[in-house]
Amino acid sequence: MNAPKRRDRAATRSALLDAARRRFAEHGFDGTGVREIAADAGVDATLIFRYFGSKQDLFEAALTSEVPEGLGAKETGPVAFADALLNVVLSERAGDGGEHPLLLMLRSAGRPEVRARLHEEVCDGYLADLADRFDGEDAALRAELVGALLLGMGVMRAVVGSPVLPEADPERVRARVAAMVAALES
Amino acid sequence: MNAPKRRDRAATRSALLDAARRRFAEHGFDGTGVREIAADAGVDATLIFRYFGSKQDLFEAALTSEVPEGLGAKETGPVAFADALLNVVLSERAGDGGEHPLLLMLRSAGRPEVRARLHEEVCDGYLADLADRFDGEDAALRAELVGALLLGMGVMRAVVGSPVLPEADPERVRARVAAMVAALES
Amino acid sequence: MNAPKRRDRAATRSALLDAARRRFAEHGFDGTGVREIAADAGVDATLIFRYFGSKQDLFEAALTSEVPEGLGAKETGPVAFADALLNVVLSERAGDGGEHPLLLMLRSAGRPEVRARLHEEVCDGYLADLADRFDGEDAALRAELVGALLLGMGVMRAVVGSPVLPEADPERVRARVAAMVAALES
Amino acid sequence: MNAPKRRDRAATRSALLDAARRRFAEHGFDGTGVREIAADAGVDATLIFRYFGSKQDLFEAALTSEVPEGLGAKETGPVAFADALLNVVLSERAGDGGEHPLLLMLRSAGRPEVRARLHEEVCDGYLADLADRFDGEDAALRAELVGALLLGMGVMRAVVGSPVLPEADPERVRARVAAMVAALES
DNA sequence: TATGAATGAGTATTCATTCAT
DNA sequence: TATGAATGAATACTCATTCAT
Numbered sequence: 001m002n003a004p005k006r007r008d009r010a011a012t013r014s015a016l017l018d019a020a021r022r023r024f025a026e027h028g029f030d031g032t033g034v035r036e037i038a039a040d041a042g043v044d045a046t047l048i049f050r051y052f053g054s055k056q057d058l059f060e061a062a063l064t065s066e067v068p069e070g071l072g073a074k075e076t077g078p079v080a081f082a083d084a085l086l087n088v089v090l091s092e093r094a095g096d097g098g099e100h101p102l103l104l105m106l107r108s109a110g111r112p113e114v115r116a117r118l119h120e121e122v123c124d125g126y127l128a129d130l131a132d133r134f135d136g137e138d139a140a141l142r143a144e145l146v147g148a149l150l151l152g153m154g155v156m157r158a159v160v161g162s163p164v165l166p167e168a169d170p171e172r173v174r175a176r177v178a179a180m181v182a183a184l185e186s
Numbered sequence: 187m188n189a190p191k192r193r194d195r196a197a198t199r200s201a202l203l204d205a206a207r208r209r210f211a212e213h214g215f216d217g218t219g220v221r222e223i224a225a226d227a228g229v230d231a232t233l234i235f236r237y238f239g240s241k242q243d244l245f246e247a248a249l250t251s252e253v254p255e256g257l258g259a260k261e262t263g264p265v266a267f268a269d270a271l272l273n274v275v276l277s278e279r280a281g282d283g284g285e286h287p288l289l290l291m292l293r294s295a296g297r298p299e300v301r302a303r304l305h306e307e308v309c310d311g312y313l314a315d316l317a318d319r320f321d322g323e324d325a326a327l328r329a330e331l332v333g334a335l336l337l338g339m340g341v342m343r344a345v346v347g348s349p350v351l352p353e354a355d356p357e358r359v360r361a362r363v364a365a366m367v368a369a370l371e372s
Numbered sequence: 373m374n375a376p377k378r379r380d381r382a383a384t385r386s387a388l389l390d391a392a393r394r395r396f397a398e399h400g401f402d403g404t405g406v407r408e409i410a411a412d413a414g415v416d417a418t419l420i421f422r423y424f425g426s427k428q429d430l431f432e433a434a435l436t437s438e439v440p441e442g443l444g445a446k447e448t449g450p451v452a453f454a455d456a457l458l459n460v461v462l463s464e465r466a467g468d469g470g471e472h473p474l475l476l477m478l479r480s481a482g483r484p485e486v487r488a489r490l491h492e493e494v495c496d497g498y499l500a501d502l503a504d505r506f507d508g509e510d511a512a513l514r515a516e517l518v519g520a521l522l523l524g525m526g527v528m529r530a531v532v533g534s535p536v537l538p539e540a541d542p543e544r545v546r547a548r549v550a551a552m553v554a555a556l557e558s
Numbered sequence: 559m560n561a562p563k564r565r566d567r568a569a570t571r572s573a574l575l576d577a578a579r580r581r582f583a584e585h586g587f588d589g590t591g592v593r594e595i596a597a598d599a600g601v602d603a604t605l606i607f608r609y610f611g612s613k614q615d616l617f618e619a620a621l622t623s624e625v626p627e628g629l630g631a632k633e634t635g636p637v638a639f640a641d642a643l644l645n646v647v648l649s650e651r652a653g654d655g656g657e658h659p660l661l662l663m664l665r666s667a668g669r670p671e672v673r674a675r676l677h678e679e680v681c682d683g684y685l686a687d688l689a690d691r692f693d694g695e696d697a698a699l700r701a702e703l704v705g706a707l708l709l710g711m712g713v714m715r716a717v718v719g720s721p722v723l724p725e726a727d728p729e730r731v732r733a734r735v736a737a738m739v740a741a742l743e744s
Numbered sequence: 745t746a747t748g749a750a751t752g753a754g755t756a757t758t759c760a761t762t763c764a765t
Numbered sequence: 766t767a768t769g770a771a772t773g774a775a776t777a778c779t780c781a782t783t784c785a786t
Contacts, residue, residue, distance in 0.1 A: 009249065009766095026296075027296045027297070028214070028216065029235075030214065030216030030217055030296065031193065031216055031296035031297065031772065032296075033758090033759070033760085034759080034760065035759085035760090043759090043767090044768055044769075045761095045769095046761085046762085046767075046768070046769080047767075047768095048760095048761095049760085049762080050216055050759065050766085054760080054761080055759095055760065055761090106292075106341070106345060107295065107296065109214070109293065109316075109345050110213040110214035110216065110217035110218075110293065111217065115345070117210055118346055119278075119346055119347045119348075121206065121349055122342075122346045123346065123347075123349075125761085127348065127350075138354075138358060138362070140350050140354075141350055141351075141354050141358060141362060143350075144342060144350040144351060144354075145335070145339070145362055145363065145366065146346060147338070147342065147348075147368070148335055148338030148339040148341070148342045149327070149331070149338055150338070151336055151338040151341055151342065151346075152333070152334030152335055152336070152337040152338025152339070152341065152774080153330075153331070153338070155292070155337055155338065155341060156308075156330060156333065156334045156337065159292060159295050159301070159304070160304055160308045160309070160337075161301070161305045162305075162308065162330060162333075163309075164281045164326050164327055164329075164330040165327075165330060166315075167325075168326075168327050168330075172324060172327060173211070173327065176324070176327060176328065176331055176370060179369040179370065179372075180331065180335070180366040180369050180370065182369065183365040183366050183368065183369035184362060184365065184366065186365075193748085193749050193750075193784090193785060193786075194749085195749070198749080198750090202776090217747095217774070218776065219775085219777085220776085220778085221776090221777095229749095229750075229751095230750060230751050230752075231751095231777090231778090232750080232751070232752085232779080233749080233750070233751090235777085235778060235779080236749085236750085240777080240778080241776095241777065241778090261762085373695060379763085379764060379765075379769085379770050379771075380770085381769085381770070384770080384771090398668075399668040400586070400588065400667070400668035402586070402588030402589055402668065403588055403669065404668075405754090405755070405756085406755085406757085407755090408754095415771075415772095416771060416772050416773075417756090417757095417772095417773095418607070418757080418758080418771080418772070418773080419770080419771070419772090420757095420761090421757060421758075422755095422771085426756080426757080427755095427756065427757090435714065442668075443660055471705060478664075478713070478717060479667065479756085480651065481665065481717050482585045482586030482588060482665065483589065484587030485608045487717070490717070490718055491718055491719045491720075492721065494714075494716070495613040495719075495720055495721075497747065499720065499722075502677060502736075510726075510730060510734070512722050512726075513722055513723075513726050513730065513731065513734060514724040514734065515722075516711075516714060516720060517707070517734055517735065518709070518727075519710070519714065519715045520710030520711040520713070521703070521705055521706055521710055521738070522710070523710040523713055523714065524706030524707055524708070524709040524711070524713065525702075525703070525706040525710070525711025527664070527706070527710065527713060528680075528702060528705065528706045528709065529710055531664060531667050531673070531676070532676055532681070532709075533673070533677045533681075534677075534680065534681055534685065534702060534705075535681075535736070536685075536698050536699055536701075536702040537699075537702060539635045540698075540699050540702075544572075544696060545699065547704070548696070548699060548700065548703055548742060549703065549742040550708070550744065551742065551744075552741050555737040555738050555740065555741035555742065556737065556738065558737075567745095591779090591780070591781085592780080592781065592782085593780085593781090601746090602746065602747060602748075603748095603782095604746075604747070604748080604782085605746075606781095606782095606785085607782065607783080608745085608746080612781080613780095613781065613782090614783080
């Protein structure tokens with residue numbers, strides 16, 4: 001009824017998740033305090049434990065909360081597939097949702113569990129999917145190189161803070177990346 | 187090697203640096219305790235402060251201690267230059283010296299100072315050097331993509347833990363990367 | 373009094389302040405640990421930081437918390453003024469509140485900031501006020517001697533632990549001190 | 559033979575004692591580190607332990623090392639006796655020897671042993687000697703007040719840092735103090 | 745004898761987390 | 766249900782002191 005306190009459970013949860021994603025992305029797991037997250041969300045810190053159980057659990061929730069991804073058709077070749085992935089690299093942080101889970105994990109890869117999950121999702125997920133697109137020998141190596149390129153682009157933008165990609169014309173970037181990937185189709 | 191040579195200033199300092207590089211690379215700055223480093227080096231933790239001043243100073247010493255780099259002649263083109271950088275990516279962790287400083291920083295990029303230094307060294311150093319090798323338009327973008335590829339390869343190996351690169355034939359890797367870089371020489 | 377009223381912010385804060393005053397007065401700033409203070413107050417040591425910020429801040433809070441002082445009318449002569457100050461010297465430690473701030477500072481005068489504040493409060497405060505009461509030459513010197521007498525009495529009681537003053541008849545003390553001060557009114 | 563290292567045991571001991579007196583007087587026992595003392599004396603810190611056993615032992619040695627005092631004839635009355643003590647108060651720190659032991663102890667009165675010794679020397683020594691000079695009733699109280707005056711003057715100069723006494727004409731100070739003490743000879 | 749490397753007990757302070765209301 | 770007081774384990778760092786050379 002009264003405006004200020006009328007935050008329902010779902011809204012608070014969501015506000016905490018958003019704040020957590022931003023903080024974890026910016027400062028990593030260890031560099032982020034629960035009280036900072038709660039302050040960003042405008043609620044008391046203990047709600048984190050009420051809603052998520054622990055800081056670690058909140059982190060994992062932040063990882064898995066947003067994954068529409070929509071990777072497109074499975075039958076496409078490597079160039080088209082890489083181009084689809086490129087959307088993720090180029091678009092993220094546009095919305096307020098925060099960074100891609102992969103970058104969240106990268107930033108907190110000190111934790112063994114995080115690292116294990118990162119390894120699993122990259123190797124068994126993205127790299128495997130990519131390798132499927134390549135025929136002939138060296139499929140794994142070629143997939144790895146494409147994955148490295150895309151991941152490296154994300155790191156450049158989100159961690160190193162290079163201004164090149166955000167300022168570049170997306171179509172030019174697409175063309176250049178496509179050329180690099182195409183060079184692997186021997 | 188065997189008898190750890192007690193009461194040897196230089197040896198202790200060096201053992202601490204080695205241990206620090208390994209721990210920082212593996213768990214990041216925040217995830218590493220001075221006592222763990224000291225335990226790895228087989229000495230008392232207070233020697234870290236005696237020899238380096240603070241944990242932060244030890245971290246910086248670990249960053250700047252190695253890497254002669256020897257990047258070769260300045261007149262080479264982008265393909266040759268990238269190939270030279272590839273040596274660093276492919277060879278590291280071979281000795282027990284630990285990771286490349288760039289990866290150390292990446293792992294501790296939660297700290298603002300670390301992030302600032304990472305940004306500076308990558309953008310003003312590597313990327314600028316790369317951009318000099320490209321003629322024509324989009325030099326910065328093309329340099330960024332080559333840098334992203336190489337950095338991504340390092341991340342794949344050292345953070346994600348992908349087994350592909352360590353197990354691949356270095357010559358094949360060289361050839362594939364050369365092809366990708368060459369595709370940018372439009 | 374009896375039931376320490378758990379979960380009471382004001383009571384805890386006050387208990388910490390009391391304990392701090394006692395410990396700091398008895399062992400000085402450096403000789404007192406935050407855990408001892410907390411133990412005396414019956415609470416956890418981290419509350420010191422929650423409520424005061426740091427050990428140093430707690431010390432300063434202990435200095436400035438009490439002492440309404442109420443030094444009486446400004447128009448009085450030196451004898452009456454000294455007599456008013458004597459109240460402070462003779463009465464303190466009666467309640468459990470602890471020592472006078474001046475003695476707290478004296479006990480921690482190793483710290484430069486404490487010493488600076490002590491100098492300021494004594495010279496610019498008490499001594500200046502005293503000097504105003506003296507006419508004729510040597511006003512500063514005479515004020516200094518009165519101040520030294522009163523300060524020395526406090527030190528005798530609180531630091532040296534001489535039993536004479538606490539056991540003496542206050543009226544006799546007053547008369548003797550008044551005679552000494554009067555001897556300065558040449 | 560060779561100049562630099564030709565410091566014999568006695569000279570080193572003495573240099574350490576001097577440095578210790580100065581440091582302890584300035585910063586108190588807790589505020590002084592053995593390494594600082596050693597640095598001031600220009601020798602290695604371990605010599606403190608070789609020569610004195612411990613920091614505490616060095617402190618005690620610094621207390622008892624200088625005490626010529628030469629308190630003059632025992633048969634004098636209170637005014638003359640106080641005047642003799644005044645010499646100590648007014649002259650000290652003139653030489654490089656450092657502060658009077660009483661002030662050293664005052665500065666480190668946080669330590670229980672120091673406090674005990676301070677109590678003993680003041681009450682059983684100075685105050686008892688003073689009380690002997692007073693006839694009639696209130697001898698102890700009158701002695702205490704004279705002692706407080708003299709001690710307070712030392713504190714004013716050495717701890718509070720009041721500039722009045724060092725800058726005043728010694729003869730005027732003597733006359734004023736004599737008047738105050740004489741006022742107690744009822 | 746004297747140097748300096750090594751040590752371990754101790755410090756203030758921070759943090760995620762749990763009670764009580 | 767939600768607030769905030771309380772907690773205890775952990776951290777970097779300092780210091781007097783001892784051991785090896």
